[in-house]
Amino acid sequence: MTNLELEIKNLHEICMTIGEIKQQLVEELPHYGHHGLFLQNDEITTGLLNNKDEVKINLLSGQLLYFENERGSFIDLKNDDVLEKLKFITSSKKIKISTDFLNNTTEQELMRYHDFAKKALQMLELFRMNLRDNFTLIHLWPHHFDFSLEWFTGNQDEQIGTGISPGDKQYSNPYLYMNSWPFEEKLTEKSLPIGTWNTNGWKGIKVEWDELVQFTPKEAAKKITELFSIVKNSF
Secondary structure (H helix, E strand, C coil), X not given: CCCHHHHCHHHHHHHHHHHHHHHCCCXXXXXHHHHCEEEECCEEXXXXXXXXXXXXXXXXXXXXXXEEXXXXXXXXXXXXXXXXXXXXXXXXXXXXXXXXXXXXXXXXXXXXXXXXXXXXXXXXXXXXXXXXXXXCCCEEECCCCEEEEEXXXXXXXXXXXXXXXXXXXXXXXXXXXXXEECCCHHHHHCCCCCCEEECXXXXXXXXXXXXXXXXXXXXXXXXXXHHHHHHHCCC
């Protein structure tokens, strides 16, 4: 899979706007959870907000649903003026939307992202079941459009972040990353079962998506857990 990040640009920008809306509807949460979206079933969602509202995109239907206290408003992401309709739906809540334009998505874009996202989340969910003690939900971060979760010791800021990116400005192809804070330089001397040590721009482990999807989701989660054990030993 190549250049996924570029091919899902329109969907990404719509999700950034949904994330912006969510931040104005909920209180500040630990680990910036008020910024994060989720992937559930075949949908990108804010999750249930204030026990009554939800904003979500169904990747199979190509529709956005703004669900407010048992009343639904729909936007066809492939044909409607997305920004105009979002502004109209949110006008009563005095929500500010910073972008000036949102392009329509395409069926190809939605399906391409759906295939990637379902696999990525399944791997990370299975990996998450191997963690213990303190760790977060798996968020879909609107800004970089990556899935990630944090495991933390509870001792100051010690933590390990594990995520899967669809690609970014530095790396155009999807990849898994794992990095710790603080980072121990001696870690790079350790051999890895998959992936390589990355020290260009950020420090941690980088596994190419094409390498990861050669495994079943359970096998991939096992490999990610092996990487986690290596990094965790630095604390």
